[in-house]
């Protein structure tokens with residue numbers, strides 16, 4: 001089965017380590033998954049209940065793409081020990097219902113990972129992100145965790161995660177785990193009935 005993955009990078013930086021991590025996931029997944037990259041975080045307005053209806057076009061686009069995907073894969077940097085604002089803003093929009101349906105991430109399989117230049121590998125951002133996604137009733141993959149610390153040293157000179165590295169193995173595990181979550185759909189959440 002091919003898993004349709006919506007890939008979201010929490011970084012807007014052109015040479016982002018986190019966006020590159022998503023590209024590595026796509027390369028490792030091969031034919032097992034298709035990747036749709038959502039790169040419109042900067043176009044999403046700051047959330048306001050006054051602006052919810054009708055949904056701004058980039059928000060409607062994000063909701064559609066989340067609903068179409070089998071699973072969501074998020075790679076996030078850590079900013080000031082937490083989630084970057086653009087990513088959190090998008091998640092706040094996704095936590096809301098609209099005329100086309102309930103909150104798009106309810107029961108959706110989601111995996112998270114993150115890369116940083118420092119030693120902590122985004123652990124605090126990932127903890128914060130996990131909490132937010134749980135509160136939105138997403139089905140978040142528990143393990144493996146991928147905290148890519150000193151990330152610039154872990155990619156080779158072409159930006160590739162070397163086969164056989166711990167990070168490469170973790171990425172494989174995340175893709176397998178996400179595919180398993182997709183096939184184990186489980187009981188629908190009450191909010192989706």
Ligand code: FNR
Pocket residue numbers: 011012013015016017018019076077078079080081082115116117118119120121122
């Ligand atoms: C950072 N960075 C950072 N790193 C970290 O490990 N913990 C932190 O709390 C922060 N805080 C932080 C705040 C702000 C505003 C910036 C710009 C940066 C460094 C960060 O990990 C580094 O810039 C990464 O390379 C960002 O990820 P991308 O853009 O390469 O994907």
